Amino acid sequence: MDYQVNRKGYYGEFGGAYIPEMMVPNIEELEARYMEIMHSYDFKQEFVSLLKNYVGRPSPLYFAKRLSEKYQSNIFLKREDLNHTGSHKINNTIGQILVAKKLGKTRIIAETGAGQHGLATATVCALMGLKCIVYMGAVDVERQAPNVKKMRMLGAEVISAVSGNQTLKDATNEAMRDWINNPVDTYYIIGSVVGPHPYPDMVARFQSVISEEMRWQLEEQVGRENPDRIIACVGGGSNAAGAFYHYLDQENVELIGVEAAGKGVDTNETAATITLGTPGVLHSSRSILMQTDDGQITEPYSISAGLDYPGIGPLHAHLFKTGRAKYLWATDAEVLDSALELTQMEGIIPALESAHALAVLPKIKLRPEEITVINLSGRGDKDMETYLKHFGY
Numbered sequence: 001m002d003y004q005v006n007r008k009g010y011y012g013e014f015g016g017a018y019i020p021e022m023m024v025p026n027i028e029e030l031e032a033r034y035m036e037i038m039h040s041y042d043f044k045q046e047f048v049s050l051l052k053n054y055v056g057r058p059s060p061l062y063f064a065k066r067l068s069e070k071y072q073s074n075i076f077l078k079r080e081d082l083n084h085t086g087s088h089k090i091n092n093t094i095g096q097i098l099v100a101k102k103l104g105k106t107r108i109i110a111e112t113g114a115g116q117h118g119l120a121t122a123t124v125c126a127l128m129g130l131k132c133i134v135y136m137g138a139v140d141v142e143r144q145a146p147n148v149k150k151m152r153m154l155g156a157e158v159i160s161a162v163s164g165n166q167t168l169k170d171a172t173n174e175a176m177r178d179w180i181n182n183p184v185d186t187y188y189i190i191g192s193v194v195g196p197h198p199y200p201d202m203v204a205r206f207q208s209v210i211s212e213e214m215r216w217q218l219e220e221q222v223g224r225e226n227p228d229r230i231i232a233c234v235g236g237g238s239n240a241a242g243a244f245y246h247y248l249d250q251e252n253v254e255l256i257g258v259e260a261a262g263k264g265v266d267t268n269e270t271a272a273t274i275t276l277g278t279p280g281v282l283h284s285s286r287s288i289l290m291q292t293d294d295g296q297i298t299e300p301y302s303i304s305a306g307l308d309y310p311g312i313g314p315l316h317a318h319l320f321k322t323g324r325a326k327y328l329w330a331t332d333a334e335v336l337d338s339a340l341e342l343t344q345m346e347g348i349i350p351a352l353e354s355a356h357a358l359a360v361l362p363k364i365k366l367r368p369e370e371i372t373v374i375n376l377s378g379r380g381d382k383d384m385e386t387y388l389k390h391f392g393y
């Protein structure tokens with residue numbers, strides 16, 4: 001089985017570039033150059049050096065002793081929460097800003113929902129001295145105020161998208177419109193393994209540093225490169241893609257993605273795309289999405305703003321379709337329980353998104369000799385208000 005993108009930009013039946021005529025030049029330029037840039041000596045040097053000295057990589061692979069005792073197995077946490085800016089998102093924004101510079105672009109745009117990708121983009125723009133414009137739905141600007149303030153302090157211009165539901169989907173539409181109007185000097189940094197080819201492949205490659213490190217870290221700590229299973233939460237699917245990447249061909253490594261079920265998969269307040277979705281086109285690629293019978297996108301809901309997305313990257317649609325990966329879900333209530341469990345058993349406050357990956361531990365069979373790696377995609381600082389509200393401290 002082949003799990004990599006083909007020459008036309010497809011993973012099986014999913015992927016492609018369903019873009020308006022006016023975006024074709026931008027995408028063609030990127031498609032023609034991205035592999036050559038990523039494989040160049042200069043690029044690799046700078047990317048590796050920034051990941052090490054700026055982001056703080058390698059991120060630790062931590063054996064969670066008390067959690068392992070509780071679940072009577074061996075559980076490791078890949079600590080993406082310890083990265084600069086608090087999540088895996090920075091791996092991708094560092095990679096893409098270097099691509100933008102090689103393409104000679106001077107103006108960067110991005111879309112953001114919860115603000116984590118906007119923050120990681122504003123950060124690398126400050127680092128490189130490039131102009132940064134972040135599109136964000138007006139509703140999100142309101143409810144993610146701390147991240148908006150950080151982006152502004154970093155020098156980014158945050159523009160409220162006031163169309164539609166005024167959330168991520170609308171911010172994405174505005175960013176695409178901007179790119180069409182400014183094709184020469186502008187580069188669009190997409191924050192997950194979504195969007196038109198070549199973005200899903202490029203973002204997966206930047207995030208693949210996660211599983212690249214896991215291999216030698218496991219070899220060093222337990223004497224073998226392969227765990228028995230890897231678990232990661234899935235919004236668009238970039239942290240999961242990075243954690244799975246170097247194990248895609250190792251069929252004896254079980255891969256599990258966890259979606260946000262919100263209030264439950266049998267309610268209208270959910271974001272469990274693979275569980276509930278059907279094939280269709282969203283944000284320029286064919287994948288699985290949550291839609292009504294007549295093709296209207298369903299509004300997603302999750303306690304975690306980072307997983308509140310009605311689509312999923314085409315790689316994951318393909319991994320699901322072929323059976324290579326399994327997709328489970330966790331509800332808001334289950335996620336709050338596991339976030340508190342990790343906090344009080346290991347002294348690590350996880351992001352709400354990452355707590356979804358932890359929340360399936362009680363639902364799967366773990367054998368005593370097995371090794372499970374959970375990708376801890378981010379830290380919980382940004383979610384303190386939600387935690388405090390629910391736990392009442």
Ligand SMILES: *Cc1c(COP(=O)(O)O)cnc(C)c1O
Pocket residue numbers: 086087088089116117191192193233234235236237238239240306307351353354377378379
């Ligand atoms: C954005 C985000 C996610 C979801 O995005 P993916 O592309 O699915 O990884 C997960 N965890 C954290 C901490 C995030 O910030």
